[in-house]
Amino acid sequence: MLEIRDLEAAHGDIRVLSGVSLSVGPGEIVALLGPNGAGKSTLLNTVAGLLRPRRGTVTFQGEDLHQLHAHLIVERGVALVPEGRRLFGSMNVEDNLELGAFAARARATKAAGLERVYTLFPDLRERRRQLVRALSGGQQQMVAVGRALMSSPRLLMLDEPSLGIAPRLVRSIMDSLVEINRGGVAVFLVEQNVQAALGLAHRAYVLESGRVALQGSGDELLRDPHVRRAYLGPLAMHQ
Amino acid sequence: MTVLAQQLVLGLLIGGLYGLAAAGLSLVFGVMKVLDVAHGELIMLGGYAAFFAVGLLGLDPFASLLVVIPLSLLLGVALYWGLFGFVVRADEETRVKNSLLIGFGLALTLHALAVLLWTADERSIVTPYGGAVLSVGTLSIPVIRLASLAIAFALIGGLHLLLVRWRWGKAVRATAEDWQAALLTGIDVRRAYLLAFAIGTALAGAAGTLVTIGYSVSPSIGLEWTLKALIVVVLAGLGSMLGTFVGGLLLGVAEAASAATFGGPYREVVGLVLFVVVLVIRPRGLFGR
Numbered sequence: 113m114l115e116i117r118d119l120e121a122a123h124g125d126i127r128v129l130s131g132v133s134l135s136v137g138p139g140e141i142v143a144l145l146g147p148n149g150a151g152k153s154t155l156l157n158t159v160a161g162l163l164r165p166r167r168g169t170v171t172f173q174g175e176d177l178h179q180l181h182a183h184l185i186v187e188r189g190v191a192l193v194p195e196g197r198r199l200f201g202s203m204n205v206e207d208n209l210e211l212g213a214f215a216a217r218a219r220a221t222k223a224a225g226l227e228r229v230y231t232l233f234p235d236l237r238e239r240r241r242q243l244v245r246a247l248s249g250g251q252q253q254m255v256a257v258g259r260a261l262m263s264s265p266r267l268l269m270l271d272e273p274s275l276g277i278a279p280r281l282v283r284s285i286m287d288s289l290v291e292i293n294r295g296g297v298a299v300f301l302v303e304q305n306v307q308a309a310l311g312l313a314h315r316a317y318v319l320e321s322g323r324v325a326l327q328g329s330g331d332e333l334l335r336d337p338h339v340r341r342a343y344l345g346p347l348a349m350h351q
Numbered sequence: 352m353t354v355l356a357q358q359l360v361l362g363l364l365i366g367g368l369y370g371l372a373a374a375g376l377s378l379v380f381g382v383m384k385v386l387d388v389a390h391g392e393l394i395m396l397g398g399y400a401a402f403f404a405v406g407l408l409g410l411d412p413f414a415s416l417l418v419v420i421p422l423s424l425l426l427g428v429a430l431y432w433g434l435f436g437f438v439v440r441a442d443e444e445t446r447v448k449n450s451l452l453i454g455f456g457l458a459l460t461l462h463a464l465a466v467l468l469w470t471a472d473e474r475s476i477v478t479p480y481g482g483a484v485l486s487v488g489t490l491s492i493p494v495i496r497l498a499s500l501a502i503a504f505a506l507i508g509g510l511h512l513l514l515v516r517w518r519w520g521k522a523v524r525a526t527a528e529d530w531q532a533a534l535l536t537g538i539d540v541r542r543a544y545l546l547a548f549a550i551g552t553a554l555a556g557a558a559g560t561l562v563t564i565g566y567s568v569s570p571s572i573g574l575e576w577t578l579k580a581l582i583v584v585v586l587a588g589l590g591s592m593l594g595t596f597v598g599g600l601l602l603g604v605a606e607a608a609s610a611a612t613f614g615g616p617y618r619e620v621v622g623l624v625l626f627v628v629v630l631v632i633r634p635r636g637l638f639g640r
Contacts, residue, residue: 162531186537198532200525202590202640211525214518215537263537 113138113298114159114190114267119168121151121158128154130322131168136267141289141299143313143330145306145343150319152302153195156269159300160192161185172267187215191265195272197256201245205236208244208255212262221264229258232288250281257288261297268292269300274308286312306343310334318343353489358611359604360490366603367500368561370596372576373583374507375554381589382527382547384443385435388454391577392461393552397423397559398568399469405476412476412564413498416557423556427549430457439544458573465570475567499561506557507596510550514592523547527590582622586629588639598637 114136121129128151136142144152157163159170161182170177177185191212200208209229213222230237233254239247244255253273260268270289274282286308293299303309310316310330318326318339326336333339376390387393397419404415434457438449483494514520519542525533526543533540562568562576579602587598602622609621629636 160535162534181539182531182534183537183539186535192535194532194535198529198535200528200532202528203521203524207521211521211533211536211538214522218537259536 113140113173114300115169115171116155116159117169117171119155119158119170120166121154121163122166123154123163127166128322129158129165132319132322132324134317134324134327136298136300138266138298139293139296140315141293141301141313143309143316144300144302144319145309145316145333145339146319146325147342151322152319153271155319156192156271156300156302157194159185159190159269183215186263186265187217189217189264189266191260191263191268193253193256193260193268193270193273195275197252199244199252199255199259202243204241204243205247205255206240209236209240209258209262212259213264215263218263222262225262225264229261232261232291233258248278248281250277250285253277253281253285254288257285257292261292265297267298267300269302271302272304273301274303274305282308306339355608355611357490358607360492361496362603362605362607362610363600364493364496364500364565364603365606366600367503367596368558368565368599369579369583369602370599371503371506371554371561372558373580373587373599374510374592374595375551375558376577376580377584377587377589377595378510378523378547378554378592379551380584382523383435383439383544384446385438385450386447386454387435387548387551388451388577389457389461389573390454390551390555390580391573391575392458392465393423393426393555394559394562394576395465395568395570395573396426396461397556398563398572399465399474399559400556401560401563402474402476402568412478412560413502416502416560419556419560420553423553424549426556427552428545430552431545431548435548436541436545439541458577462570462573469570471570473567473569474563476564478564493565496565499565503558503561504596506554507592510554511592513550519543519546579622582626584636585626586636588633588636590640591638594636594638601637 116132116134119129119132132155146152158165161180165178172188172190209226213219213225235251236254236258244252273285282305289299290312301309310333313330315329316333317324372394376387379385379387400419400422401415404410404418405412434453438446438453441449481495485492485494485497514524522538523543523546525538526540530540583595583598583602586602587595605621605625606618610618
């Protein structure tokens with residue numbers, strides 16, 4: 113469904129991705145792991161169209177994405193929940209969600225989309241008229257996921273959804289991703305919380321210094337000595 | 352005492368126009384992160400458009416708004432496509448610098464063009480009800496300026512509703528807050544920029560019309576109005592059109608108060624003092640986000 117071939121991207125003169133190839137299949141949950149600065153966010157931003165690749169291709173359902181403007185990529189069914197949530201703080205919950213359905217394709221199903229988000233995150237229904245600034249980090253993350261869902265994506269990408277969120281809520285966000293995935297949406301997840309990510313991912317890639325260093329099923333990577341040492345900490349070695 | 356009150360009322364009346372002039376500048380700067388220093392020249396063009404709409408078409412001065420506002424919208428679209436649409440392709444820091452260069456260039460060009468076409472003479476619109484005055488106690492309020500204040504307020508209110516209720520209005524606000532997040536929700540931010548610039552130019556045209564009706568227009572009024580608008584934008588802060596309008600009223604009243612207290616020459620100084628004080632004490636402005 114999503115095919116990334118030989119992708120190279122840079123911030124100014126600094127090359128961040130050097131020849132990354134990976135794929136996400138329909139209905140899959142794929143995790144992308146790796147240390148800070150490995151290029152994970154850059155990869156997601158490039159797929160979403162915020163950054164133009166220097167080389168390589170990104171195709172989605174057979175169509176090239178790397179030439180398209182970001183707003184058209186949303187229209188094609190690829191949505192990104194960006195790092196740090198990036199909500200519209202001066203607007204209320206429902207305005208944020210409704211803006212998520214701005215693309216023409218999603219506008220027709222806006223009412224159904226809202227209902228779907230409120231069913232997934234009942235907390236938000238009660239707070240629909242509150243400014244998102246006033247919400248907790250976890251609730252804000254729910255709005256961010258909900259806003260992306262409002263575009264009725266076929267592929268949902270998330271950049272560190274657990275960042276700065278209480279552990280109890282991390283759990284509920286991760287559960288919601290499984291729920292979303294059951295509805296037929298492919299999920300591509302960048303996460304520092306390796307345990308949580310590998311717990312729900314069908315497959316995972318490890319990105320190091322702008323290259324794919326490792327790949328495999330979630331279970332395989334959880335058992336991999338390098339992954340355990342580098343990402344799960346020394347204690348995990350003895351578990 | 353009556354003299355002071357009279358001065359303050361007149362200050363309030365011109366303050367409404369400051370607010371209207373600043374609203375367009377604030378919208379463009381807030382959304383595009385582009386500082387359009389030719390905003391005053393756009394006000395000047397609006398003034399001439401009104402002058403000729405009244406002179407050639409025989410329209411009532413206030414009805415000329417119905418001609419000037421659509422024309423200004425079109426001018427805004429043309430300027431965006433021809434000039435400012437290129438500026439927004441750069442990153443945000445470069446944008447402000449480039450927009451200053453382009454804005455000053457545009458301002459000089461429009462000023463020279465206006466002198467060439469219409470001479471440097473001051474012109475004003477003469478209306479049958481021009482001298483009408485509303486007497487409230489010992490105060491006398493010029494009817495034309497009162498009507499201008501009401502229209503300015505109505506336009507700002509309309510703009511506020513547009514930004515709060517309309518789908519694209521929300522898109523414009525979203526773009527102002529975080530253009531990348533706006534892109535990720537599927538908003539074509541270039542179109543939001545175009546919309547903001549066109550509406551900003553239309554507001555300049557409306558302000559120019561009211562300035563010409565209540566006062567006068569000449570090719571050189573542009574710089575003064577750009578400065579007033581800038582002061583109000585700093586005073587009020589970005590993000591609220593109603594706040595900008597109130598900021599304009601405040602500047603008008605403050606100018607009148609200082610002119611009445613210290614004498615006419617100090618009218619301009621108070622705006623600049625306010626500018627510095629607000630920047631030092633509350634850099635995001637009185638009503639800014």
